Amino acid sequence: MTVRGAVEGPGAVLLQVKVWIVGSEPAIWRLLEIDPSLTLDRVHEVIQTAVGWRDSHLHSFTDTDPFVRLRAVNGIVREPRRWVPVDLLEDNEDDLPETDWTLGQVLTPESGPLFYEYDFGDGWIHRLELTGTLPMPPIAPRARLLDGARRAPLEDSGGIYGYHDLLDALADPGHEKHNDLQAWIAWTAGPWQEFDPEQLDINAVNKELALLFPAPTATEPHPGSESLTQELTNRMPPGLRREFRSYLHAAGLDGPATVEADVAEAMTAPYLWLTRRIGPEGLSLTAAGWLPPAVVREAMTELDWVKDWIGKANREDQTLPVLQLRESAQRLGLIRKIKGRLVLTSAAKRLLDDPAGLWLFLAKSTAHRHRHDSERDATLLLLLEVAAGKRTSWADYLEAVAFGLDALGWRNRTGTQLEPNTVHALLVDTQEVLLNLGIFDDRLGLETNTAKAPGQTFARAALHA
Known part of the structure; x- marks a missing residue:
């Protein structure tokens, strides 16, 4: 299918587009350079990335201000155009597929602003205005963030006025919902980015925008x-x-992920002790399948665990630190139980005198087993x-x-x-x-x-x- 308004070959210009969330005060806005040949479904991705949304709700584009009542011209009221994802087309036969229309076609000096709505429940309305054009360099990103202010509102915070109320309550320790909202914000914002209404990292946004449009020579990673x-x-x-x-x-x-030998020996001490105590010849278990009481006492003493344990520390089934150490060593691939004996794996035998190697082995096993x-x-x-x-x-x-x-x-x-x-x-x-x-x-x-x-x-x- 030929995309309407697509630019043949490299675009002649880049569009400079200002995007801001209607009603935000102070304004939440972004200034972008965008390739006009991008279809609106890709522009949606650009806006999501540039503003900082999580793309977890429905969206649409329209060429009509949702807050302005249309007036008749010569007795005729112009029908607004609305572009939606393909899976929403069946909801309204007048809607247009966003995959068939480019930004350069719907946002022109003559067209006026474009409006993008995200989350039909909260109703986040974004106004897109064309502020200028510039010649497209031979090598230019399809989309780039030039400037902006403030992070995206929190998802599901009730639209722009709900978000403003949320910020007011957050700033007032005496507000009746202050603590509850703090907890909600912490969970909604998540553990990877502290919530700061003023935060905007333009470099990080541009790195993400670049990932949206990988170079033609980029290859898919091989499995594994x-x-x-x-x-x-x-x-x-x-x-x-x-x-x-x-x-x-x-x-x-x-950063680096190497370890000094003395640090490795201190960290791996429990596993080193156990593998060395078992030794290349192995260690016989009791008839019930437990470590001998003398070995259990020795482990608790040598590893300095006695002081934190209540009990005689001589029966493995009742001395959890030793039992859990043995089970952990088995899961990690250091020891095996064969015919009433504990024996070292071939890897463990190689690492008996190599604490740094054991440290790295444990790191890999922790991640993979x-x-x-x-x-x-x-x-x-x-x-x-x-x-x-x-x-x-x-x-x-x-x-x-x-x-x-x-x-x-x-x-x-x-x-x-x-x-x-x-x-x-x-x-x-x-x-x-x-x-x-x-x-x-x-x-x-x-x-x-x-x-x-x-x-x-x-x-x-x-x-x-």
């Missing part, structure tokens, strides 16, 4: 060639990818939070991971969002590894668990694996 974080990013809803990518950058994932895809996604999101080093309690980690799992589409069987206890269950094994490595301090999850530099480095190594 994506990094863990790239794969997660690509599975995020388009409207959340910008926030997620910004958080990945803020977490320092492009899981029983279910939901556990894998939860673990990767938790590692991201550890790398960022911003959370202060286990509840904070659970809330952040729950937000990410929801964005990735994980739900309970009833279709509802995952509860904290469900998220905790997905993370039990990974939490145990982080406790054994000393990245987290509190097994009950009641105290501060802010990750320090060594833990952040471990998380980066795992996400790089």
Whole structure:
């Protein structure tokens, strides 16, 4: 199908378009350079990215101001034109497909402004005005943000007047709904971008706009060639990818993920002790399949866990730190149970005298060895939070991971969002590894668990694996 108004070959000009949200005070606006040959469905993507919406609601374009009543000219009232996504065409036979019309056709010096509505419930009306044109350079981005002010309103905040009321209540600690709205804002804004009504990162927006229009030479990644974080990013809803990518950058994932030998030895001490105690020849279990009592006592003493444990610490089934360490080492691929004996895997044998190698092995295993895809996604999101080093309690980690799992589409069987206890269950094994490595301090999850530099480095190594 030939697109109406499409420019043959490279466009002769770029359009300079000012977009602002009608009724916003102070104004929320963007100044863009846009290729006029872009169809309106792509212009929708540009507006979503430039303003900072999450593209989770319906939208349309119209050439008529929704707030102005049309007047008759020579007894005739001009019918407004409305462009919608293809799947909405059946709702109104007079609507036009946005995929068949270009911005250069509908926004001209003679046409007057164009209006874009996002979320038919909240009714966010954007006014698009053509402020000028300029010759298109031989190499130019299809869309670029030049200037602007203030972040997008929060989704589902009740339209522009509801958003203004929300900001007023947020600024007034004495407001009767202040605390409730703070909690709602924290959940709605999410863990990857702190809510600041004045925030606008033009460079970050332009990076996202560039990703909307990859160069013709760009090739699709081969299956399995994506990094863990790239794969997660690509599975995020388009409207959340910008926030997620910004958080990945803020977490320092492009930084180094190496470890000094002494730090590695200190962090991996529980796993080193266990693998060395088992040794190349293996270790016999009791008739009931437990570690011998002497070994349990030795573990609790050597690892300095006795002081935090009530009991004799001589029976593995009643000494959870040792039991959980053994089970963790099995899950991570360090040891196996064969005919009443614990034996080392070939990888563990190679790493008996290589703490740095064991550290890296544990990082890779933590990221990759899981029983279910939901556990894998939860673990990767938790590692991201550890790398960022911003959370202060286990509840904070659970809330952040729950937000990410929801964005990735994980739900309970009833279709509802995952509860904290469900998220905790997905993370039990990974939490145990982080406790054994000393990245987290509190097994009950009641105290501060802010990750320090060594833990952040471990998380980066795992996400790089």
